Amino acid sequence: MKKILVTGCNGQLGRAIRKEYAASDVEFINTDVVAGNGIVSLDITNIDAVMEMVKDTKPDIIINCAAHTNVDKCEEQQDLAYKINAIGPRNLSIASSEIGAKMIHISTDYVFEGNGTRPYIEFDKPNPISAYGRTKLEGENFVKQFADRFFMLRTAWLYGDGRNFVKTMLSLAETHDELSVVCDQLGSPTSAVELAKMIHFLEKTDNYGIFHATCEGDTNWAEFADEIMKRAGKTTRIKHVTSEEYKKMNPASANRPAYSILENYMLKLTSDYRMADWHDALDVYMKELLG
Template sequence: MKKVLITGSNGQLGKALNQQLKDNKNFQVINTDVDELDITKFSEVNEFVKKINPNIIINCAAHTAVDICEKQKDKAYRINAVGPKNLSVTAKEIGAVIVQVSTDYVFDGKKIGKYTESDRANPQSVYGQTKWEGEEFVRKTNEKHFIVRTAWLYGDGKNFVRTMLQLAENSAEIRVVEDQVGTPTSAKEVAKVIMKLVETENYGTYHATCEGQCSWADFSEEIFRLSRKDIHVKRITSEEYKTAAKRPQNSVLDNKNLREKIGYSMQGWEDALEEFIAEKIN
């Protein structure tokens, strides 16, 4: 039986991984969140991890409040860059595999077409920059790594799907950006990918988003259609919806390595969303 240490286990992906692993007799899961383990402190990480001696560390911990990261640069750096480095260095010392969860925000969003794993990173926000630095630390400190980039994630917790449905309780019209495109991705589907990856030794960087693409406005309309809510989506531009952090206009990731190295394709975004709303919302 392999021991799996999950950091950030109270987040959407952490919860999805627990669901994925709950009936799997091949893995023993050890869950931690910030109250049990502060990944930004190397001595704490080193002592905790060596005591447990896991075979696999899956780092779901992150400072993901994109706009707040702009004001909390040091905190974002500690959690998104130093934290992964601490986990990766310690994993290397005990011969463990490290899985680092990353983001579409490592790209600038200016590419025409989908981003592959080999495209050059050019983050435009503190969140994106610190997540990229976290990736680089992991690459340089532990060859037994999987870096898993995802985007537009939703699952059990606060997310865009639930925000839209909450807004729909008090409004018949909701303004949503239409000039940013990406792929809504179920945490459940990403959890499946991670478990596929750790059963291999095909280490490296992987994109893991559901198949297809849409705008945030398209995503909203599909949420309301599946939830049977009569809401008008007013399509607006990014210019009309100012945010502290710059968002990539193109967040569409190509799961090239997943297809070619693992032989795995993820679910289409519409099907995954329909499944999520049927299970969690309706």
């Protein structure tokens, strides 16, 4: 039986992975910061704790879903962000090599500066403009340095079972007639379910390396919000505002890439696998969410 250790198992992707593998012959070692309900506590920033856990359980695959993903908070908590987003992946990569496990690490579109005019491919040079992006890039570097066999998946605008943009918009729509949403930041909304499917596909192969992993197609945050409201039958108006206008309303917000559309180029070069269009993935998610 295949044994998979998942960090950050209570997050959106961690939950989606468990559902994706529900019908598979797999033993999960579910870990997160807080233990309980079959979840084991693991601090990925502690190398001794990681080594002990990995040597005791001997997983075939380690999937790192743990991250400090609050982009604004990362600016204020840079030491913590580096510990979770860089040191954590380093520790897991060292441990994976120690026991010969495959390492799967989740990264982000925010490793790019976002001033491009075409979708970023895996061969483009990262240049992050926020603490979140910088710490995630260092995590990538550590994985490349210490993991013998790794899949690194850069994703974007993730939503699933947990706190996310879709649920925030629907919640705010209950009490607001109008919401201001940025219209000049471009990307690809990605379902955690679709990302979990891609992980399941890749981990069975020896097709190692860096992969972009987003749903097909692209949009901006305001248009994404429009699509959410339409599917939910909400009358709340989405006011399209620029990043500059939004920054005036929320001066503490971190810099975000204006153009962070990712092309799943490596996936297309090396396999026939394709992720769903973001509209279709959103349809599936909304139907399940709204019943």
